[in-house]
Amino acid sequence: MQDDNDRQGLVFNIQKFSVHDGAGIRTLVFLKGCGLRCRWCSNPESQNTRPEKAFNPSRCIGAELCGRCLEACPSGALSPDSGMVRFEVSLCTNCMACVKVCPSRAQTCYGERKTVAQILNAVERDGIFYSRSGGGITLSGGEALLQEEFSVALLREARRRHVDTAVETCGFYPYEKLQRAAPFLNTLIFDMKCADPQKHERFTGARNDVIVENLQRVRRDFPHLPILVRTPVIPGFNDTEEDIAAILDKLPPKTGYELLAYHRLGLPKYGYLGRRYPLEDAVLDPGVMPVLNALVQRSGRTPHPTA
Structure with missing residues (x-):
């Protein structure tokens, strides 16, 4: 049997000192892969289950001053354009040759194989912050439980090392995946986006x-x-x-509840990946959140998870 510490997963970001995804100060581990395609997704680089090439032109030195990526690219996905570099995503084969030679990291790769030990060794270096704040590690994505074997191994080893654990999940997968992970969780953060199945499918793909x-x-x-x-x-x-009231009606007892305001922080990453942001014209009316939060407060639900 493979040791948990040696188990590998595909990770696209490790974010330290987060305070929004579980108790205390936490390290967030973002895993690749998701079964949904939410129009507002702030982590488009999380959706595919394979490493993905991206290009940030604001970091690029330029075709004339550098041009190393142009020479390295075997598929013609990169070309000179008015002294700069142009990325044609439809021609890219994700060979990552350009990433290896780019000195400014304008050419980057979303997705890297890491072991459980590599992640937890990094997490434990900040152990003093977790012990004082009640924090720990939170798995996110994408959908962390799509990489079930890796996520369960990571959670299990974290608990063995006395690190508080949480998973942020969209819930879209066979129940057995969640059933395997739950015994190793201190907290489960579960997204519920919409009560109506047809509307949910139009906006998320399922x-x-x-x-x-x-x-x-x-x-x-x-x-x-x-x-x-x-x-x-x-x-x-x-x-x-009406939308939020319908969600509240579907919540089981003894669950905390919280609303998160729409934001566009992930918008630049769509450009890096050569994609269009589906909700580019969407704006949340500033008067909406106070009304909806008041509704939640009247329902008696609080953002504090209970059991």
Whole structure:
């Protein structure tokens, strides 16, 4: 049997000193792969299950001053354009030859193989912050539980090392994946985006039946697991009192609940990947969040997960 410490997963970012995804100060580990295609996704680099080449032109030295990537690219995906470099994503084969020679990291790769030991050794270097704040490690993505073997091994070894654990999940996968991970969690953060299956499919690419069922089952099977349900409030999708009230009606007992305001922080990454942001004209009315938060408060739900 493979030792948990040697298990490898595909990670695209490790973010330290986060305070929004679980208790205390935390390290967030972002894993590649997701079964949903949410129009507002702030981590488009997380969606595919393979390493992905990206180009940030603001870091580029230029075709004339450098041009190393142009010489390295075997597929013609990179070409000179008015002294700069142009990236044609449809021609890219993700060979990463340009990434290896780029001195400014304008050419980058989203996705790197890391072992459980590599991640937890880095996490433990900040152990003093976790012990004082009650923090730990949170797996996110993408959808961390799509890489089930790696995520379970990482959570299991973290608990063995007395590191607090959390997973932020979209809930879209066979329940057995969540069932395997739950015993090694201190907190489960579960996204519930919409109560209506048809609307959910239009905006995310999939119905929500499995998601709702998984939330109900994990609450029933693990009654002592603290669960926080979160809803990102998206303009034109779920930004009415009726939308949020319908979600509240589907929540199992003893779950915390929290609304997250829509933001566009992931917008530049779509350009780096040669993609168009689907909600580029969307704007959340500033009066929406106070109204919806008041609705949640009247429901008696709080953002503090309980069990």
